Amino acid sequence: MSHFxxxxxxxxxxxxxxxxxxxxLAVGVHLHYCPACRQAxxxxxxxxxxxxxxxxxxxxxxxxKxxxxAMLDDVPVLPVQKTKAPDVPALLKRWVPQGYTDLRWRRVLPVLHEVMLEKNRDIKVALHRIAPGGKISSHTHTGQEITVVLSGHFSDELGMYADGDFILRTGEHQHSPRASQNEECICLTIVQGGLKVSGLLGVLVNPFLR
Amino acid sequence: MSEELSPSPGHEKWSALLEQVALHRDKRAFAELFEHFAPLLKAYLFSIGGRSLNDASVEELVQEAMLSVWRKAPLYDRKKAAASTWIYTLTRNLRIDWLRRQNRQEAEELPDEWEDADEHEPVVSLHLHKLNHELNHSLKQLPIDQKEVLMKVYMEDKSHQDVAMELNLPLGTVKSRVRLALQKLKVNLSHVEL
Known part of the structure; x- marks a missing residue:
């Protein structure tokens, strides 16, 4: 049950x-985890x-008509049983057919790996994996950033988040997310309009997160 | 489930026809569904499409939607949704995928992924039954200004912000009209409202 x-x-x-x-996509992924929002x-x-x-x-x-x-007889019958890997929301299956470990994670920082799902001028859709205890340097957003937690936990200045939690950050917020000590945290991240890293690492990280 | 808690009586007919299609691949039942829903879906896609859909693509999508009704009928469960709701969500999802294909110039079909996202709860709440039963009636009781914003959000592809600009109203007014309308329709959003 999600809290955000x-x-x-x-x-x-x-x-x-x-x-x-x-x-x-972000709302649909949240629904996978949240019975209350599904009912709504x-x-x-x-x-x-x-x-x-x-x-x-x-x-x-x-x-x-x-x-x-005339086409009905050619329509394939729907297979009744859908294959389901329970951990991955259906909306992400296209990119995550087998599970998160088999993906080609790209190292952005020692504690942060990334798989880009889609990217264009104004939007970036990616999966992020933060190592246990890993901390991402403090940043703000020029547009908005949506994060949906897929597994593990992370926390920032405003709260602590677990499976399915839906977090919206805009230019007003400056935050530095940190994964919990005992396990890695995997998130879906959607960034519109880029973000600005404000910490010391900003110079290094900015080209990757843009 | 007792009779009076099922979706309102007018809906029974369409649900029964969908079940005929699911169980017996009944083409006569499908033809009846087509006659009722295809013109509604055309009106919907026209209304919501705006400039992004021309006449030919509207009918193409109506065709795609009705073929989906035929193919996916086995997934329909009348206890959970009125036939119109099920067909509405199916068409809405098709349209989203269609728009996405246009934007990406991709020829291939995207997988059926939205259906799973919308997958309904295994347990059907009594609340949903009540809502389904009273929905058409309570919709008729809505004040005009509330129904107007609801129609724009659902049937004209407009965000709350778009509606506010179009009607020259503060965003807060639009949000509260939608919220009041949904309350009257007995939609329960209490877990996300502060």
């Missing part, structure tokens, strides 16, 4: 499908279904 959740507006926008993809989204989905029925139907083109009906 996305704000209510995010859950609503998630159910409404209006949340941008990387944020929707289930209810918010029901609102979507009811609103759908409030719309004025629009006639589809004449041939559409016939062409769909």
């Amino acid at each position: 959740h996305p704000q209510p507006e995010w859950l609503t926008e998630y159910a409404a499908g209006s949340l941008d993809w990387p944020m929707a 989204v289930q209810q918010l989905d029901a609102v979507g279904g009811a609103l759908l029925e409030e719309l004025t139907p629009m006639a589809v083109s004449a041939g559409l 016939a062409s769909v009906m």
Whole structure:
């Protein structure tokens, strides 16, 4: 059971499908761990279904039904049993087919490894692994940073976080995350608009975290 | 589960048809679902698509959604969701993947991953039953300004911020209208509200 959740507006926008993809990914991963948010989204989905029925139907083109009906026999039947590695949220399976240990972790700092999932001009989606007791130098964000804990624990100036916790940091916060002493911590991190490292290591780390 | 706690009676028909499709690959049941839902999905995709979807891609997505209904019907559970809810989430997810494909110019299909993210609780709460049962009715009772913002967030692909700008309202007002509307619809967000 997580203790840090996305704000209510995010859950609503998630159910409404209006949340941008990387944020929707973060919320979806959080849902994997959080029964309370899953139940909330289930209810918010029901609102979507009811609103759908409030719309004025629009006639589809004449041939559409016939062409769909003609395709039905070619649609593969859904395999009933889904394969499931219990530890990895379904949304991350594409990048983490076997588990976190088999990934190609790239060393960013002695205590920090990274696997980049997606990167473009304004957004970076990555997995981070912090070694037991590892501390990341203090940084602030020019945009926002979302972290969802996938395994282990970490803490910063504002709290202590475990599996599924959803942490949003913006320019207001300066923080230095630290993994717990007894195990490594793996997180999903989404950074929009970059971050600025303020500590001594800043000069070294900045080119990697940008 | 007692009769009066099921999703409202109008929904029973669509749920039953979905089960026919799931159990017997019943094409006549599917045709009925198509006639009801395809025009609603077209309206939805039109409304939500804005400039990102042209007429041809709207119908392409309607087709993709209805084929998904056929393929995934075995996953549907009427105790957990009204047929319209299930079809709504399926189409919403297809659209998100579609937009993502467009942005990445990727030809290949993305795996069905959202379904798992939305995977419902094994235990269906009594609360959800009550909500499903009363939803269509309580939606009709909503004050117009609350329903308007809800429609914009759900059916026009707008964030709370977008709605605030469009209606020239403070963001806080939009948030509180959505919150009030959801409260009246008995959506329970107490664990995330301060």
